[in-house]
Amino acid sequence: MTIPSDSLPNHYDHPVRIAVIGGTGLSSLPGFTPVASLSPTTPWGAPSSPILILTHNATPIAFLARHGASHQLAPHEVPARANIAALRGLGVRSVIAFSAVGSLREEIRPTDFVVPDQIIDRTKGIRPFTFFEGGLVGHVGFADPFDARLGEVVLRCAAGLEAGGESITTHKGGVVVCMEGPQFSTRAESHMYRAWGGSIINMSALPEAKLAREAELAYQMICMATDYDCWHTTEDVDVAMVMKYMAANGENAKRLVGAVLDELCKEEHTDLVAAKHWEGSAQGAVKFMTKPEGRDPEAMKRVEYLFPGFWES
Numbered sequence: 001m002t003i004p005s006d007s008l009p010n011h012y013d014h015p016v017r018i019a020v021i022g023g024t025g026l027s028s029l030p031g032f033t034p035v036a037s038l039s040p041t042t043p044w045g046a047p048s049s050p051i052l053i054l055t056h057n058a059t060p061i062a063f064l065a066r067h068g069a070s071h072q073l074a075p076h077e078v079p080a081r082a083n084i085a086a087l088r089g090l091g092v093r094s095v096i097a098f099s100a101v102g103s104l105r106e107e108i109r110p111t112d113f114v115v116p117d118q119i120i121d122r123t124k125g126i127r128p129f130t131f132f133e134g135g136l137v138g139h140v141g142f143a144d145p146f147d148a149r150l151g152e153v154v155l156r157c158a159a160g161l162e163a164g165g166e167s168i169t170t171h172k173g174g175v176v177v178c179m180e181g182p183q184f185s186t187r188a189e190s191h192m193y194r195a196w197g198g199s200i201i202n203m204s205a206l207p208e209a210k211l212a213r214e215a216e217l218a219y220q221m222i223c224m225a226t227d228y229d230c231w232h233t234t235e236d237v238d239v240a241m242v243m244k245y246m247a248a249n250g251e252n253a254k255r256l257v258g259a260v261l262d263e264l265c266k267e268e269h270t271d272l273v274a275a276k277h278w279e280g281s282a283q284g285a286v287k288f289m290t291k292p293e294g295r296d297p298e299a300m301k302r303v304e305y306l307f308p309g310f311w312e313s
């Protein structure tokens, strides 16, 4: 049964540590119990959709539909800063982000899952991509754009499901090419991305992953292959193909999220879920760059939204 989100409470009074971002074909997480629907505003505007708080074995998780509840936002229109800031504001420190991707490798078949570890940026600079601007500068490290520890947990859970006979094939590591879109690639581009070492392609790993790093969140994308883009001898990608495979992938995504949440709820992962290993990383980058006399008060206030008490310490 789906409970309409407007009949749910619009507040939730406990911190929520884990978020799931759903992408194409995954605009809800059926099977989890909705307990609240939140519409926070941030200094960067409103998130893509109301954030649903769902419970899984008594653990709350935040669910956000990246393209909006009706998939009304094109990849370049996704308010990624508001999304990440709103999640952080709820207490979220770990994010599992789903994405439908094209495969650039023969061995990554449609319906396979990939837990990537690298990104090549082919966005065109038209998406707002940092929290630190407008009178405040910060440079965070981004050598490894995903959270390896969260990635390990996801891979272990996927292996457990596979061993239990579930039909999920999961690939460890891979390079996501994040293109601008919304049009798909030309054939020449598709071949070029393969020559560059790309494994899969999407339109939404960035700036989401960069912003998560700036917000000191542990962030891992789980990619679900839906097509072979247009380099392969099979049919060229189109939306119908993506949606057809996402129907199958959605079930697998739900199973995998369930297993990952079961694991993350264990006491041994408390520090990982709280992203203790990222704590202070971005704050250091911001504090030391712009001299106090050059800091814009509005920019300082925006940073305060991400890191309450930031300027007092």
Ligand SMILES: CSC[C@H]1O[C@H](OP(=O)(O)O)[C@H](O)[C@@H]1O
Pocket: 022, 023, 024, 025, 066, 067, 075, 098, 099, 100, 101, 181, 202, 203, 204, 205, 239, 242
């Ligand atoms: C409809 S195919 C292109 C679209 O699908 C992917 O979305 P998401 O990453 O949110 O699952 C891809 O990135 C494009 O936005």
Ligand SMILES: Nc1ncnc2[nH]cnc12
Pocket: 100, 101, 102, 103, 179, 184, 185, 201, 202, 203, 226, 227, 228, 229, 230, 237, 242
């Ligand atoms: N071939 C493709 N290119 C970009 N994004 C995608 N999402 C799913 N398939 C894709």
